[in-house]
Amino acid sequence: MLAVGIDALGMSLWNSRLIIHIASATAVFMIVSMLRRQGEGDAYDLKLPEIRIGVKRAVLILILVMAIAIALSMEQERPVELYLTDRSGEVPSCSEISDVRVVVANHAGKETYRLDIIADGLALSSHQFALDGESIWSLNLSSKELRNRSRVEIALYSDGYLIRRVHLLTKS
Numbered sequence: 001m002l003a004v005g006i007d008a009l010g011m012s013l014w015n016s017r018l019i020i021h022i023a024s025a026t027a028v029f030m031i032v033s034m035l036r037r038q039g040e041g042d043a044y045d046l047k048l049p050e051i052r053i054g055v056k057r058a059v060l061i062l063i064l065v066m067a068i069a070i071a072l073s074m075e076q077e078r079p080v081e082l083y084l085t086d087r088s089g090e091v092p093s094c095s096e097i098s099d100v101r102v103v104v105a106n107h108a109g110k111e112t113y114r115l116d117i118i119a120d121g122l123a124l125s126s127h128q129f130a131l132d133g134e135s136i137w138s139l140n141l142s143s144k145e146l147r148n149r150s151r152v153e154i155a156l157y158s159d160g161y162l163i164r165r166v167h168l169l170t171k172s
Contacts, residue, residue, distance in 0.1 A: 024069040031058050080113075081105040082156045082164035100141045100168065102154055106131035114157040115139070119149040146170055 035058055053061070085101045104113060110132050117124045124145065129137050146152060149170055156164040 020072050021069055024065045027065050028062055031062055034058075079107045080111070080156070080158070080163060081107070082154065082166055084154070084166055084168060099143055100146065102139045102141060104129075104131065104137045104156060106133065106135055106137075109133050111158055113137075116153075116155045116157070117141070118153040118155065119146075120151055124152075 031053075034053070035055065081104065083103050083105075085103060087099055087101070102115065102117075104115065106113075110130060112128070112130045115127045115129070117126070127139060131137055141152075146168070152168040152170070154166050154168070155162055
């Protein structure tokens, strides 16, 4: 039931996080059990060490444990960079467009990307590639491709979703 609940909340079931979820659920159920048993005098009742926790504190502990479990199970952002450089590695100037290098730097795990290059509303090219963690992919755009273009858009997609976009404005 715990796994179904975790899945219903959209949390991932990674091994390290699964331990946190199980420990959190165990703590929650233990607090609920202690609150229910408070005031019962059954002879066959399990005798736990006496801990005096008020209802307010128990609720606060429960909320804190749930908040920690949710925060730790949230998917971390997978950063990726998309930028343009010239031959010397500097940002290209619109007054002196020469060859432009498109760079994609992946700082996450293995991802598959698609890069679309659109000039003045017309698709010039599309490139698909995969990057491992901490790797870089680059593409050189020659001045011939950029000639007579006033606006070049470079869009980066992952799993069909646009994640980064840069524009290069040139003088006509």
